[in-house]
Structure formats: C-alpha cells, structure tokens
Amino acid sequence: MIKSSNSGKSRCRTEKIIRITFFCISLASIATLVLITIFLFMEGLPVLKEVSINDFIFGKYWYPTDDPPAFGIFPLIVGSIAVTGVSSVISIPLGVLTAIYLAEAASTNVRQWVKPIVELMAVLPSVVIGFFGMVIIAPFLQEVFDIPTGLNLFNASLMLAFMSIPTICSISEDAIFSVPTELKEASLALGATHWETISRVILPASLSGITTAIILGMSRAIGETMVVLMVAGGAAIIPISLFDPVRPMPASIVAEMAEAPFRGDHYHALFATAVVLFLFTLLFNLAADHISHKYKQVGASTL
C-alpha cells in the first residue's frame, strides 16, 4: 500500500498553491478587461439622454462643439468602414498571395529570410507609418492626382494595408504550411499540377486559417488610431471618392477627448463612439474565433 507520507502532503500543498497563484493572476487580467468594458459603457451610455440611439448612430452631422451640438457619428462609422474596406482590398490579396508564395513556392532559404522580415514589418510603430504617409505619400498623391489634399481615405487605407499585411500574411502562411503533406502528395499523385494542388486542395483545406488571418488583419485596421489620425484628413464627412478626407472613429476619439469637458455631453458621446468601435472589433474577433472553431483545419484522416 502506498502510505501518504509527509513529503506527499507537502507536494500536494505546493500543487495547490501553484494552482491558486495562477488562477489569481489570470483572474486579475480578466477582471481588468471586464472593468474597462464596464467603465466604457458607463461613460458612454449617458449620451443617450441627449440623443436617441438612432440619431446617434445614423445622424449625418458630427458637430460636437456647436450650439446646439450635433452628435451623429454616422460619418465616423462610414469613415472607419471605408478605410478598413479599402485597406482590405489592398492587403488581402497582397497578404494571402505572399503567404501562398512563402508556403508553397519559395525555397526553404527564401522562406527562412522573408517570413521573419514580413513579421518584422508588424513591429514598425504606427506613428512611423503615419509619418511616412504624411511626409512621403501625401505630397506624392497630391501631385500625381492633382487633388486638394493628400491626407485622405486612400492614403490612410494604404498605410493601414501596410500595417495589416504582416498579420494576414503570417497567419495565412502558418495555415497553408500546416496543411498535411499527405493531402498534397495525394493530389500530385493523381496528376494534378502544383498550381491545381494549391488551388483545389491546399487553399480549401486552409481556408479557415486564412479567413481568421484576414479578419484579424481587418480588426487591426479598424482599431488603428495613430495612422488614421495622421493621414486620414480628419473631415467628418461621408466620403464620395477615394480621395475625400475621412474621420474614422478612433481618430475622432483621440483628437477630441482632450478638449471635451469632463463628463460633459461631448465626453459621453466620445465614449459612446468608443463603445461602437469596441462592438465592431468584438464582432470581428468573435467571427474569427467562430470560423477557426467551426471549420477546424482538416488534417490527415483519423482512424
């Protein structure tokens, strides 16, 4: 029989202490996040005393400092969606195609070098990218397209695309690379070319990973603040052309928060904008999570 010795008891106690410690640590970080969310709603919801939720979200005019003020964030929402959409049009093809190249076509050497470089792009501080957009891209656009300002929807989208490509590329590449060799070989053995194998077997098998990558890349773009503050132009209008300036939600919040009177209507309106932004990113992340769970990467068959 195994008797419970003293050392056995102390081992049990150590295990217990370790478990509780880890539990407390994870609880602390989760609790913080929950508190921030609660705070966000508490500070944001009072704006509904001033405007109806419908007028707030679909109101076309954002003049928070006028008398009387207009708190319609529709132009800001459209601004956010527009920069995210246009940047996705640029970043998705570039990111995914680069991922396909790295995972399937590049030699081991190239892959070894290029992948870390792509991932390093993600560490560029956003203010640097914004600065680049302001100083280099904006004058260039202004001159080439003969437009009043180079700080506009297109410029912001370009810079945001630049920021989300590393995310999209790196996660997609992992997904594509982890498609089992067995599937690839099965396809080649049937007389499929490399390209047919990529398009008919490898991409469908890694679609969930790629979709997750795209959504995470887009959520990075929609939440990005510095770049849109610096290069989007800052006009709270509904853009009609690619070269119209826009004022996405994060830019509006960060630009106005310092001037908004504490707990005034403007202050609450900005927090309510943050709530809307939060709901957007939450939606993106839930979608990514859902897709990666529902369409789990299909591996070699299980017996």
Added chain:
Amino acid sequence: MEKSLKIAIKELNFFYRDFKALTDISLDVYAHEVTAFIGPSGCGKSTLLRCLNRMNDLISYRRIEGKILLDDQNIYDPNVDVVSLRRRIGMVFQKPNPFPKSIFENVAYGMRVNGFKDKAYMAQQVETTLKSAALWDEVKDRIHESALGLSGGQQQRLCIARAMAVEPDVLLMDEPCSALDPIATQKIEELIHQLKETYTIIIVTHNMQQAARVSDITAFFYLGELVETDKTNTIFTRPKLRQTEDYITGRFG
C-alpha cells in the same frame, strides 16, 4: 500467356544529400502481376516506390542515377512530363488521405484536374471505380457527404478508387494496410486480387503474410540493396540466400 514487361529499373542509385538510400537496383516488373517489396524499415523499399512516380521530386537535395523504363521510356528523361507520368502511375499511400471533400469529389478529383468536364461520364466513372473498389454499396446513399466520415478501411478503399478513376496502368501501394484492422485489410487484399486483371500493382508491405497472400513476385530489400527477387512461392519456400530466409522466417528484421 506471354508476360509483358511493364517497368524496368536499371542500375538505380538514389541519394538523400550524401546518404545513399538505394544501391544499384535493377528489377523488372511485369504487367498484370502483383510485385511485393519487402524488407525491414529503412531498407529503401518506399524510396524505390516513390521513385517510380517521381514523388521523390518533391524532396530537395536528392540525386538519382540510373534509369527507370516505363513501357521502354525512361521516366527520368528531361522531356518526360511528370504530370502525365503520374496519371499513368497511380499511388495509394500508407495512411488513408482522402481530401476533405465529398466522397464523389474525392473520386472525381483526378478527372477534374485532368480536364474532364462531361458530368454524365464523370458520374458513371465515379460509380464504376467505387464499385471496383468494393465501396459502392456502402457509400451510394451518402456519396455527397464528407469522405472524412468514413471508417479507416473505407477511406483507404476510397483512396484506391480515387487512384483508379484516372485509369492508370500501374498502381503503387505504399503499405496500404498498415493503418487498418484485419477485416479492412482482408477487403483490400481481395481487391488487389481483382485489380491485377486490369493493373500492374507494386505493393510495399511490412507484413510477410500479406506479401505471400497477394503477390506473384516478391523482392527482398536490405540496407538499400535488392537482395533477392523471385516468384513469391519460391521466395517463401526455397529462398536462395540465407539472408532472405532469415528475414522471412523472422530470425531478424
């Protein structure tokens, strides 16, 4: 009936980087016969099998010397189109590896990538090959459901059907039963018996009884060399070399 030569391997050497995996292999494979490759793990039998449909092309740092003639044409000739070669030499892998698609799409895949468009022909061919793989009755009611829902043995028969659907001349089987239970194994073996009417089959196996049951010719490999090859009957009853006898009787390996 006169035996006709299908594949002739001539003085084949294969290297992974500096490691010589195959040494001076020369072997003839005849049409409508089952040839079994046996030998302990790492003896090069799978490597040789994968030379036959140039699956080894996927490996970087490999080098091949010698010739493999398929119907008198060297498959390593620079003019040979690997894609059409692989259509003529189908392959069944060790682990069942159906695509994450429907049963129908799995079988139709080879036809689709080879440019067949005719839907009626495709449906007919899917049915025919599933029947010859002895799978049709089990799956006919769920042909459009995912192949991943099948059992391991069914998946492997599906993979055989998939390989047959492009009508190859030769079927390579790399330990096709190693992941299957005895009943599924028996079904596959029965299938191999029927298939040799139509195809030339080369099977790699770890299971000596399996080689004895299904093959006409057995080739015994050891450390990258072809030790002995003969009619299966002869190999298993009167092998010429002591080494072969030791392996077959289980004294080593």
